[in-house]
Structure formats: structure tokens, C-alpha cells
Amino acid sequence: MTLLQQETELLPHDAIVAKETRRFYERFAVEYASSIPHNVTGAMKEWLDVFVAGIERSERVFEIGSGTGRDAAYLESLGYDVQRSEIAEPFLKSFREQGVEALRFDVLTDPFPASQRAVFANSVFCHMTARQLGRALKNVHDALEPGGRLAFNTKADEVRWGATVRNARLPGYRYFSHWPPSLIRSEVENMGFDVLWWSEKPAILRPTPWVNLVVRKRQD
Numbered sequence: 001m002t003l004l005q006q007e008t009e010l011l012p013h014d015a016i017v018a019k020e021t022r023r024f025y026e027r028f029a030v031e032y033a034s035s036i037p038h039n040v041t042g043a044m045k046e047w048l049d050v051f052v053a054g055i056e057r058s059e060r061v062f063e064i065g066s067g068t069g070r071d072a073a074y075l076e077s078l079g080y081d082v083q084r085s086e087i088a089e090p091f092l093k094s095f096r097e098q099g100v101e102a103l104r105f106d107v108l109t110d111p112f113p114a115s116q117r118a119v120f121a122n123s124v125f126c127h128m129t130a131r132q133l134g135r136a137l138k139n140v141h142d143a144l145e146p147g148g149r150l151a152f153n154t155k156a157d158e159v160r161w162g163a164t165v166r167n168a169r170l171p172g173y174r175y176f177s178h179w180p181p182s183l184i185r186s187e188v189e190n191m192g193f194d195v196l197w198w199s200e201k202p203a204i205l206r207p208t209p210w211v212n213l214v215v216r217k218r219q220d
């Protein structure tokens with residue numbers, strides 16, 4: 001397949017995935033919120049603690065896809081200043097109702113409003129095609145100062161590339177990509193990041209393998 005053919009065949013697919021992902025969270029934000037753990041514990045806490053270990057408490061953390069704001073609240077409890085962001089209106093509305101500032105921000109299409117020292121995205125890039133993940137990583141890389149950190153995760157799987165999945169806890173289908181861990185590692189390294197920390201652990205509520213990463217923008 002020529003590059004041009006790939007473009008014309010794959011771009012509509014990316015657009016559908018982005019639209020369906022947003023639609024899922026706009027329709028099922030309430031169900032999603034009640035399906036997840038309400039506190040940061042275990043592997044989640046370990047990952048967040050490693051991420052912020054190299055960040056001064058005076059620094060701001062930019063969170064992509066904040067959802068309910070659970071992780072932002074945890075980081076704030078440690079003393080960090082968190083910029084929440086979302087694409088799904090119900091989550092943005094909930095922040096407004098709580099009197100909490102949050103930015104409407106799509107990591108696939110919006111430039112960051114300022115340069116960043118630390119960016120966090122829990123269970124966001126897992127909903128992206130390989131091409132979208134590359135775009136999101138590049139957007140974050142462009143925004144980070146040299147030495148700045150990104151923490152993100154994806155489902156880890158050795159075989160399947162992408163699938164639309166319905167799990168027992170939630171209505172509706174969501175697209176998930178499944179990244180063999182070695183491949184996600186080379187993807188971030190090729191994008192100009194060094195991998196600082198890496199963990200392959202099952203999800204909190206299900207035995208699905210996930211890979212959680214903390215990466216740093218390489219200093220040239």
C-alpha cells in the first residue's frame with residue numbers, strides 16, 4: 001500500500017475512533033465515574049508517586065483527560081498545582097459545578113497553552129490508534145521543556161492491535177489499542193523521550209495487563 005493510500009484509508013478510521021471515544025464519555029460519564037475506584041491506592045499510587053518524585057512541588061502538572069478529577073485531587077493533596085483538562089462536556093460541567101477550573105483540551109488537535117514541566121494522562125492514550133498515539137506523544141513532546149516528564153499508560157498485549165471493547169461494568173463500546181510493551185518503549189524513545197520508569201501490572205478491577213510509564217523529554 002502506498003503512503004497516499006494509507007493516508008486516505010486510515011485517516012477516516014482515526015476520525016471515527018476520536019469521535020466514538022468522545023461520544024462514549026459524553027454519554028456514559030456518570031456510569032464511568034461510578035465504575036472506577038474513588039481513591040488512589042496500590043499500583044496507581046505507586047505510579048503517581050514515581051511520576052512526581054522528580055517534580056518540585058511549586059511546579060504545575062498538566063493533566064490530560066482528567067475525568068472525575070480523582071488523580072488531580074490526589075496530586076493536589078501532595079502539594080502540586082494541577083491544571084485539569086477534558087474533552088467530554090459532562091466532566092467539564094461537573095468541574096464547573098464544583099467551582100474547579102478545567103480547560104477544554106483535546107491532545108490530538110489542541111496545542112498546549114504554555115510550555116510544561118509535567119504532563120499526566122491516565123487511561124487516555126489507551127483509546128488511540130497507533131497514529132493518534134504518535135500525534136499525542138509529539139504534541140506533549142513539543143510542549144515539554146527539556147527534562148520535563150510525561151506519565152501515561154496503555155493496555156499491554158502481545159497480539160491484538162486494536163479492538164472495540166465492552167466491559168461488564170459499563171454500557172457501550174470503547175476503542176482500546178493493545179501495545180506490546182517493547183513496541184511502546186521504542187515508540188516513546190523514537191519520539192525523543194527516555195523511559196525513566198515502567199510497570200506492567202493488571203488493571204485495578206480486571207486482570208487485563210496494562211503498562212504504566214514515566215518518561216522524560218531528552219535533553220539535546
Ligand SMILES: C[S@@+](CC[C@H](N)C(=O)[O-])C[C@H]1O[C@@H](n2cnc3c(N)ncnc32)[C@H](O)[C@@H]1O
Pocket residue numbers: 021022025036064065066067068070071086087088091105106107108121122123124127
Ligand atoms: C478512561 S477515561 C480516564 C479518565 C481519568 N483520567 C481517570 O483515570 O479516571 C479517558 C478520558 O480521556 C478523555 N479523552 C479521550 N480522548 C481524549 C483526547 N483526545 N484528548 C483529551 N482527553 C481525551 C475522555 O474524555 C475521558 O475522560
